[in-house]
Amino acid sequence: xxxxxxxxxxxxxxxxxxxxxxxxxxxxxxxxxxxxxxxxxxxxxxxxxxxxxxxxxxxxxxxxxxxxxxxxxxxxxxxxxxxxxxxxxxxxxxxxxxxxxxxxxxxxxxxxxxxxxxxxxxxxxxxxxxxxxxxxxxxxxxxxxxxxxxxxxxxxxxxxxxxxxxxxxxxxxxxxxxxxxxxxxxxxxxxxxxxxxxxxxxxxxxxxxxxxxxxxxxxxxxxxxxxxxxxxxxxxxxxxxxxxxxxxxxxx
Amino acid sequence: xxxxxxxxxxxxxxxxxxxxxxxxxxxxxxxxxxxxxxxxxxxxxxxxxxxxxxxxxxxxxxxxxxxxxxxxxxxxxxxxxxxxxxxxxxxxxxxxxxxxxxxxxxxxxxxxxxxxxxxxxxxxxxxxxxxxxxxxxxxxxxxxxxxxxxxxxxxxxxxxxxxxxxxxxxxxxxxxxxxxxxxxxxxxxxxxxxxxxxxxxxxxxxxxxxxxxxxxxxxxxxxxxxxxxxxxxxxxxxxxxxxxxxxxxxxx
Numbered sequence: 001x002x003x004x005x006x007x008x009x010x011x012x013x014x015x016x017x018x019x020x021x022x023x024x025x026x027x028x029x030x031x032x033x034x035x036x037x038x039x040x041x042x043x044x045x046x047x048x049x050x051x052x053x054x055x056x057x058x059x060x061x062x063x064x065x066x067x068x069x070x071x072x073x074x075x076x077x078x079x080x081x082x083x084x085x086x087x088x089x090x091x092x093x094x095x096x097x098x099x100x101x102x103x104x105x106x107x108x109x110x111x112x113x114x115x116x117x118x119x120x121x122x123x124x125x126x127x128x129x130x131x132x133x134x135x136x137x138x139x140x141x142x143x144x145x146x147x148x149x150x151x152x153x154x155x156x157x158x159x160x161x162x163x164x165x166x167x168x169x170x171x172x173x174x175x176x177x178x179x180x181x182x183x184x185x186x187x188x189x190x191x192x193x194x195x196x197x198x199x200x201x202x203x204x205x206x207x208x209x210x211x212x213x214x215x216x217x218x219x220x221x222x223x224x225x226x227x228x229x230x231x232x233x234x235x236x237x238x239x240x241x242x243x244x245x246x247x248x249x250x251x252x
Numbered sequence: 253x254x255x256x257x258x259x260x261x262x263x264x265x266x267x268x269x270x271x272x273x274x275x276x277x278x279x280x281x282x283x284x285x286x287x288x289x290x291x292x293x294x295x296x297x298x299x300x301x302x303x304x305x306x307x308x309x310x311x312x313x314x315x316x317x318x319x320x321x322x323x324x325x326x327x328x329x330x331x332x333x334x335x336x337x338x339x340x341x342x343x344x345x346x347x348x349x350x351x352x353x354x355x356x357x358x359x360x361x362x363x364x365x366x367x368x369x370x371x372x373x374x375x376x377x378x379x380x381x382x383x384x385x386x387x388x389x390x391x392x393x394x395x396x397x398x399x400x401x402x403x404x405x406x407x408x409x410x411x412x413x414x415x416x417x418x419x420x421x422x423x424x425x426x427x428x429x430x431x432x433x434x435x436x437x438x439x440x441x442x443x444x445x446x447x448x449x450x451x452x453x454x455x456x457x458x459x460x461x462x463x464x465x466x467x468x469x470x471x472x473x474x475x476x477x478x479x480x481x482x483x484x485x486x487x488x489x490x491x492x493x494x495x496x497x498x499x500x501x502x503x504x
Contacts, residue, residue, distance in 0.1 A: 118370070122488055122491065125484050125487070125488065125491075126484075126487070126491060128482065128483055128484035129478055129479065129482045129483075129484040129487055130478070130479030130481075130482050131478070131479035131480060131481025131482035131483060132479070154484070154485075154486075155484070155485075156484055159483055191502045197479075224498065225501065225502075226381055226382070226383070227381065227382030227383035227384070227449075227497075227501050228383060228504065229382075229383025230380065230381045230382050230383035231380055231381075231383060231411055232377050232378075232380035232381040232406070232407070232408055233406075233407075234381075234406075235377070235378070235381055235494070236374055236377065236490075238488075238491060239374065239377075239378060239490060239491065239494040242487070242491040242494050242495050243494050243495060243498045245479075246476065246495045246498065246499075247498075249477065249479050249480075250443045250477075252480065
């Protein structure tokens, strides 16, 4: 039975304003909840069906309050079309410093005004697949802890480190030997390069590409060749990032 | 002013049943409408704001009835959160035969139960970027002419040829020298191959991968290497297809 107060709290976390006020965010669906519980993030409360609670009893930490709920209640509380298993409230991670060895020793993905939470979640999943040390978000990006981002990340929200930086201010402070890559139709053909995964790869917004100040900070522009008979004008930002990352990691 | 009958007709096309009954589908937003008008598809009716109609007068064919509408009317008629410019009703293309030279002379993308219209639209956009001769959909795929598919395809709906085939029945009828590729975690590392864009590349559903009968028809399984520190279990279907297609087209 979900109390009125708990229901109100969960609903408030649909909105960024209240996520920031409470320092918490929602994790919806059994698979994502299990990813949360096996990660370093802190779970604050769990809501689950009796069936889920019984099946995963061993994975549910006793220090986290558990409320049993019906499928209908879970679906009403959350943002998914249906949620038949579980929902968690997790603590937002405290803002962390960027390790001083980065991005010299690894490739950071930096996102410039990527506003669609589905794209952001897919990009986090990609960063998780390639084991990137983290993702830097400009202030205009979608919220990394919005329900749609969390869902699209398929568990990556619990593993990928995220920092927020004003890219136009941050990129110029990097050591001059750190390569800063960006996608550009007039850039170098990635197939002709032997890229190594260190430095920063900046991806721009879905509709406007990179902002001018960020473009200026690039040290190398990369171009994904279109097929010889290809006609599309552009690729989705997550699709472009995937192709570029495969090109960075193929020479290892 | 949009008549009640026209409004009802447009609304009915939100649903596949009525798209098939009327042989028509919706194209929403100015950019997609202009892609439609510059393609081989047949436009049946146009609805646009007076501003859009004035600005693109030269591109609006006189044989297609034009109804002027307000932004509010367009948004109410369509499925987008806002539509500030135009909406078209287009004729569904007649089912076409697969050219007999395919897939020997080019690479076809075949989709096995890809149910999410956003993923399908992104895959059509990708097929358009690489200039593939077309995409083969299993009957369980999302509708290629659903509003969400059309929107996500970013104009590719108007250029990419689509066929529907029962893949488990169709794949075994192909000549034995036609390679049939599929993604598989236990497959060959794509980075170690020199793939050529001919044959069929089959991509499976978001949650279940390839169906068993389709898996049996594969002649070569391909594996996208994960980063050395990577942890995600899998990639989104459109992301995987993008990385594989870049690997097919890099050896040209």
